[in-house]
Amino acid sequence: MADHSKMKLGRKAIKTDSRTLALAKYLTPALPPPPPAADWTKGIASWGMMLNDTLGDCTIAGCGHAVQVWTANTGAEVTLPDPTIESYYEQWDGYVPGNPSTDKGGIELDVLNDWQKNGFAGNTLLAFADPKPANVVEIRQSIALFGGVYIGLSLPLTAQSQDVWDVVKGAGAKAKPGSWGGHCVFVPKYDAHGFTCITWGQPKTMTLAFWKKYCDEAHTLFSQDWLTAKGAPSGFNQAQLQTDLGNIK
Numbered sequence: 452m453a454d455h456s457k458m459k460l461g462r463k464a465i466k467t468d469s470r471t472l473a474l475a476k477y478l479t480p481a482l483p484p485p486p487p488a489a490d491w492t493k494g495i496a497s498w499g500m501m502l503n504d505t506l507g508d509c510t511i512a513g514c515g516h517a518v519q520v521w522t523a524n525t526g527a528e529v530t531l532p533d534p535t536i537e538s539y540y541e542q543w544d545g546y547v548p549g550n551p552s553t554d555k556g557g558i559e560l561d562v563l564n565d566w567q568k569n570g571f572a573g574n575t576l577l578a579f580a581d582p583k584p585a586n587v588v589e590i591r592q593s594i595a596l597f598g599g600v601y602i603g604l605s606l607p608l609t610a611q612s613q614d615v616w617d618v619v620k621g622a623g624a625k626a627k628p629g630s631w632g633g634h635c636v637f638v639p640k641y642d643a644h645g646f647t648c649i650t651w652g653q654p655k656t657m658t659l660a661f662w663k664k665y666c667d668e669a670h671t672l673f674s675q676d677w678l679t680a681k682g683a684p685s686g687f688n689q690a691q692l693q694t695d696l697g698n699i700k
Contacts (some may be wrong), residue, residue, distance in 0.1 A: 456611040458651050461507030461544075461556030462603045462633035465668050468560060470699050472692065474671050482686025483573060485591035488642040491520045492654060500652040501536045508540040509635040509650070510557035513601055514566060516637040516649040518574050519671060520598050525680035535572050559603055559635055562671055575675035578696050584669045587659070591637055591641055594670040596684045599639035602648070603668030605629035609666075615645075616657035618664050628665055631673035672699050 498519065501512035522529040528663045542547045544557035566576045582589035582600065585655045593600040606627040607618045619626045636648035636655075645658040656663075673692070683689035 452612055453570045453614045454612060455651065457504070458482070458508045459503050459505065459509070460606065460632040461503070461509040462507070462635040462668075463558045464633070465603060466560040472578065474494070474580040474593065475586075476695075478581065478589070478592060478691050479540040479686050479688050482684065485529070485541065485588060485595045489591070489595040489640065490642075490647075491524050491594070492649075495519060495523050497530070498649050498652050498654075499530055500535075501531075501538070501665075502533055503651055506537070506540060506546065507556040508536065508544065508546070509552050510544060510559055510562045511536050511540045512650075513635045513637045514562065514571055517599055517601060517641075517674070518571070519572075519643045520639045521674045521677045524598060524664065525676055529574075531572050535626075539571065541670045551565070556633070557635075559601065559668060561669060563584040563672070566620065576677045577673040577678065578655045578692060579672050580670050580692065582671055584666045585653040585663060587662075589664075590638075590646075590669060593669070594638060594641055594646075596676055596687060597671055597673060599637050599687070601635070601637050601670045601672055602666055604634045604636065604665050605667055606631040606634050606665060616661045618658070619670045651694055 501515045503509050503512045514622050515536055519530055543562050545553055547553040563579050580594050590600055594637045603693045606628055608625040608631045609622050610616050624630055636650045638646050640647035645656055646662055
Protein backbone atom coordinates (compact mmCIF):
# COMPACT_ATOMS: atom_id res chain seq x y z
CA MET A 452 0.00 0.00 0.00
CA ALA A 453 1.28 3.46 -0.90
CA ASP A 454 2.32 5.93 1.78
CA HIS A 455 2.37 9.51 0.51
CA SER A 456 1.67 11.01 3.91
CA LYS A 457 5.15 12.58 4.15
CA MET A 458 4.99 14.14 0.70
CA LYS A 459 4.37 17.83 0.13
CA LEU A 460 1.59 19.44 -1.87
CA GLY A 461 1.56 23.17 -2.67
CA ARG A 462 -1.31 24.18 -4.94
CA LYS A 463 -2.83 27.29 -3.40
CA ALA A 464 -6.38 28.56 -3.91
CA ILE A 465 -7.63 28.66 -7.51
CA LYS A 466 -7.21 32.02 -9.19
CA THR A 467 -9.26 32.93 -12.25
CA ASP A 468 -8.98 35.68 -14.85
CA SER A 469 -11.68 36.59 -17.35
CA ARG A 470 -8.98 36.97 -20.02
CA THR A 471 -7.92 33.32 -19.80
CA LEU A 472 -8.56 31.53 -23.10
CA ALA A 473 -11.03 28.62 -23.21
CA LEU A 474 -9.79 25.51 -25.00
CA ALA A 475 -13.23 24.65 -26.42
CA LYS A 476 -13.15 27.73 -28.65
CA TYR A 477 -10.29 26.26 -30.70
CA LEU A 478 -11.59 22.70 -31.04
CA THR A 479 -13.40 22.89 -34.38
CA PRO A 480 -15.97 20.37 -35.68
CA ALA A 481 -13.28 19.09 -38.05
CA LEU A 482 -11.21 17.82 -35.16
CA PRO A 483 -11.45 14.02 -34.81
CA PRO A 484 -12.54 12.67 -31.43
CA PRO A 485 -9.70 11.84 -29.04
CA PRO A 486 -8.30 8.31 -29.32
CA PRO A 487 -9.37 5.72 -26.71
CA ALA A 488 -5.97 6.06 -25.05
CA ALA A 489 -2.87 8.23 -25.21
CA ASP A 490 0.47 7.78 -23.47
CA TRP A 491 3.38 10.23 -23.69
CA THR A 492 5.30 8.67 -20.78
CA LYS A 493 6.97 5.91 -22.79
CA GLY A 494 10.74 5.79 -22.56
CA ILE A 495 11.04 8.06 -19.53
CA ALA A 496 12.75 5.95 -16.89
CA SER A 497 13.36 8.51 -14.15
CA TRP A 498 11.03 11.41 -13.42
CA GLY A 499 12.72 12.93 -10.42
CA MET A 500 11.10 14.20 -7.25
CA MET A 501 11.83 17.82 -8.24
CA LEU A 502 12.00 18.70 -4.52
CA ASN A 503 8.29 18.06 -3.92
CA ASP A 504 9.13 15.68 -1.08
CA THR A 505 10.66 18.49 0.97
CA LEU A 506 9.09 21.64 -0.51
CA GLY A 507 5.55 22.57 -1.48
CA ASP A 508 6.73 23.36 -5.00
CA CYS A 509 4.28 21.18 -6.93
CA THR A 510 3.35 24.07 -9.26
CA ILE A 511 6.98 24.17 -10.42
CA ALA A 512 7.50 20.40 -10.35
CA GLY A 513 4.47 20.08 -12.65
CA CYS A 514 6.18 22.41 -15.12
CA GLY A 515 9.36 20.36 -14.90
CA HIS A 516 7.51 17.14 -15.63
CA ALA A 517 5.78 18.78 -18.61
CA VAL A 518 9.19 19.68 -20.03
CA GLN A 519 10.34 16.09 -19.59
CA VAL A 520 7.34 14.78 -21.53
CA TRP A 521 7.61 17.29 -24.35
CA THR A 522 11.34 16.93 -24.86
CA ALA A 523 11.26 13.11 -24.65
CA ASN A 524 8.66 13.04 -27.42
CA THR A 525 10.23 15.64 -29.71
CA GLY A 526 13.95 14.96 -29.33
CA ALA A 527 16.27 14.39 -26.40
CA GLU A 528 14.69 14.23 -22.96
CA VAL A 529 15.51 17.15 -20.66
CA THR A 530 15.29 16.83 -16.90
CA LEU A 531 15.78 20.15 -15.13
CA PRO A 532 18.13 19.88 -12.13
CA ASP A 533 16.84 20.54 -8.64
CA PRO A 534 18.68 23.90 -8.24
CA THR A 535 16.85 25.15 -11.34
CA ILE A 536 13.50 23.95 -10.00
CA GLU A 537 14.22 25.66 -6.68
CA SER A 538 15.22 28.90 -8.38
CA TYR A 539 11.85 29.10 -10.13
CA TYR A 540 10.07 28.29 -6.88
CA GLU A 541 11.86 31.35 -5.53
CA GLN A 542 11.09 33.58 -8.53
CA TRP A 543 7.48 32.59 -9.15
CA ASP A 544 6.18 31.47 -5.77
CA GLY A 545 8.21 33.62 -3.39
CA TYR A 546 10.18 30.91 -1.62
CA VAL A 547 13.25 32.02 0.32
CA PRO A 548 15.71 29.13 0.90
CA GLY A 549 16.25 28.47 4.56
CA ASN A 550 13.03 30.23 5.57
CA PRO A 551 10.30 27.60 6.02
CA SER A 552 7.64 30.28 6.51
CA THR A 553 7.96 31.18 2.81
CA ASP A 554 7.36 27.59 1.66
CA LYS A 555 3.69 28.25 0.96
CA GLY A 556 3.21 26.78 -2.50
CA GLY A 557 1.97 28.62 -5.55
CA ILE A 558 -0.98 29.60 -7.70
CA GLU A 559 -1.21 27.76 -11.02
CA LEU A 560 -2.46 30.73 -13.04
CA ASP A 561 0.35 32.97 -11.76
CA VAL A 562 2.98 30.32 -12.52
CA LEU A 563 1.70 29.87 -16.08
CA ASN A 564 1.58 33.62 -16.69
CA ASP A 565 5.19 33.89 -15.50
CA TRP A 566 6.22 30.99 -17.72
CA GLN A 567 4.52 32.49 -20.75
CA LYS A 568 6.13 35.89 -20.19
CA ASN A 569 9.62 34.86 -19.12
CA GLY A 570 10.25 31.27 -20.27
CA PHE A 571 11.19 28.34 -18.06
CA ALA A 572 14.86 27.37 -18.28
CA GLY A 573 14.85 27.90 -22.05
CA ASN A 574 11.46 26.27 -22.63
CA THR A 575 8.92 28.57 -24.29
CA LEU A 576 5.23 28.45 -23.43
CA LEU A 577 3.42 29.96 -26.41
CA ALA A 578 0.09 30.12 -24.61
CA PHE A 579 -2.32 28.20 -22.41
CA ALA A 580 -6.06 27.67 -22.62
CA ASP A 581 -8.37 26.04 -20.14
CA PRO A 582 -10.44 22.93 -20.77
CA LYS A 583 -13.33 22.36 -18.40
CA PRO A 584 -12.10 19.89 -15.75
CA ALA A 585 -15.39 17.95 -15.89
CA ASN A 586 -15.33 17.69 -19.69
CA VAL A 587 -13.47 14.42 -20.25
CA VAL A 588 -13.38 14.90 -24.04
CA GLU A 589 -11.64 18.27 -23.73
CA ILE A 590 -9.18 16.84 -21.21
CA ARG A 591 -8.40 13.87 -23.45
CA GLN A 592 -7.93 16.17 -26.47
CA SER A 593 -5.49 18.23 -24.45
CA ILE A 594 -3.42 15.17 -23.60
CA ALA A 595 -3.60 13.49 -27.00
CA LEU A 596 -2.86 16.63 -29.02
CA PHE A 597 -0.48 18.59 -26.81
CA GLY A 598 1.30 16.06 -24.62
CA GLY A 599 -0.61 16.52 -21.41
CA VAL A 600 -2.64 18.79 -19.18
CA TYR A 601 -1.56 20.77 -16.12
CA ILE A 602 -4.16 20.37 -13.39
CA GLY A 603 -5.10 21.10 -9.82
CA LEU A 604 -6.56 18.57 -7.40
CA SER A 605 -8.24 19.08 -4.04
CA LEU A 606 -6.89 15.88 -2.55
CA PRO A 607 -8.68 13.93 0.16
CA LEU A 608 -6.79 12.34 3.03
CA THR A 609 -7.58 8.93 1.56
CA ALA A 610 -5.18 9.71 -1.33
CA GLN A 611 -2.26 9.39 1.07
CA SER A 612 -2.47 5.60 1.15
CA GLN A 613 -3.89 4.54 -2.22
CA ASP A 614 -1.87 2.79 -4.93
CA VAL A 615 -4.50 3.98 -7.42
CA TRP A 616 -6.37 7.13 -6.50
CA ASP A 617 -10.06 6.33 -6.30
CA VAL A 618 -13.18 7.59 -4.53
CA VAL A 619 -13.69 5.94 -1.15
CA LYS A 620 -17.35 5.75 -0.28
CA GLY A 621 -18.34 6.19 3.30
CA ALA A 622 -14.92 7.48 4.38
CA GLY A 623 -16.34 10.64 5.93
CA ALA A 624 -14.00 13.60 6.34
CA LYS A 625 -11.06 11.63 5.00
CA ALA A 626 -12.69 11.64 1.58
CA LYS A 627 -13.74 15.30 1.64
CA PRO A 628 -12.24 17.30 -1.27
CA GLY A 629 -9.33 19.36 -0.02
CA SER A 630 -9.11 17.62 3.34
CA TRP A 631 -5.45 16.87 2.60
CA GLY A 632 -4.87 19.92 0.44
CA GLY A 633 -4.40 21.31 -3.05
CA HIS A 634 -1.93 19.66 -5.39
CA CYS A 635 -0.66 20.43 -8.89
CA VAL A 636 0.37 17.68 -11.32
CA PHE A 637 1.00 17.18 -15.03
CA VAL A 638 -1.10 14.49 -16.71
CA PRO A 639 0.43 12.93 -19.87
CA LYS A 640 -1.55 9.70 -20.11
CA TYR A 641 -5.12 8.37 -20.15
CA ASP A 642 -7.14 5.32 -21.10
CA ALA A 643 -10.77 4.24 -20.81
CA HIS A 644 -10.45 3.75 -17.05
CA GLY A 645 -8.76 6.96 -15.92
CA PHE A 646 -5.74 9.24 -16.08
CA THR A 647 -2.10 9.01 -15.08
CA CYS A 648 -0.29 12.00 -13.63
CA ILE A 649 3.33 12.46 -12.62
CA THR A 650 3.87 13.27 -8.97
CA TRP A 651 6.58 12.70 -6.37
CA GLY A 652 8.90 11.21 -8.95
CA GLN A 653 6.59 8.59 -10.40
CA PRO A 654 3.44 7.99 -12.46
CA LYS A 655 0.25 7.91 -10.42
CA THR A 656 -3.03 6.61 -11.84
CA MET A 657 -6.43 7.95 -10.83
CA THR A 658 -9.84 6.61 -11.77
CA LEU A 659 -12.41 8.58 -13.73
CA ALA A 660 -14.51 8.82 -10.59
CA PHE A 661 -11.58 10.32 -8.66
CA TRP A 662 -10.91 12.81 -11.45
CA LYS A 663 -14.53 13.94 -11.56
CA LYS A 664 -14.70 14.40 -7.79
CA TYR A 665 -11.34 15.98 -7.03
CA CYS A 666 -9.98 17.70 -10.17
CA ASP A 667 -11.06 21.34 -10.02
CA GLU A 668 -8.54 23.14 -12.26
CA ALA A 669 -7.08 22.36 -15.69
CA HIS A 670 -4.83 24.16 -18.16
CA THR A 671 -3.74 23.05 -21.64
CA LEU A 672 -0.17 24.18 -22.25
CA PHE A 673 1.04 25.00 -25.75
CA SER A 674 4.76 24.34 -25.89
CA GLN A 675 6.53 26.15 -28.72
CA ASP A 676 8.90 23.21 -29.20
CA TRP A 677 6.00 20.72 -29.27
CA LEU A 678 4.10 22.69 -31.90
CA THR A 679 7.25 23.24 -33.95
CA ALA A 680 8.01 19.51 -33.95
CA LYS A 681 4.49 18.20 -34.45
CA GLY A 682 2.64 21.10 -36.08
CA ALA A 683 -0.84 22.35 -35.26
CA PRO A 684 -3.31 19.44 -35.18
CA SER A 685 -5.79 19.33 -38.04
CA GLY A 686 -9.05 20.74 -36.74
CA PHE A 687 -7.38 22.86 -34.06
CA ASN A 688 -7.71 26.57 -34.80
CA GLN A 689 -4.22 27.76 -33.89
CA ALA A 690 -4.60 30.93 -35.98
CA GLN A 691 -7.56 32.02 -33.89
CA LEU A 692 -5.66 31.16 -30.73
CA GLN A 693 -2.78 33.40 -31.76
CA THR A 694 -5.18 36.20 -32.72
CA ASP A 695 -6.92 36.00 -29.37
CA LEU A 696 -3.59 35.84 -27.58
CA GLY A 697 -2.54 39.05 -29.29
CA ASN A 698 -5.73 40.79 -28.16
CA ILE A 699 -5.21 40.08 -24.47
CA LYS A 700 -4.37 43.25 -22.56
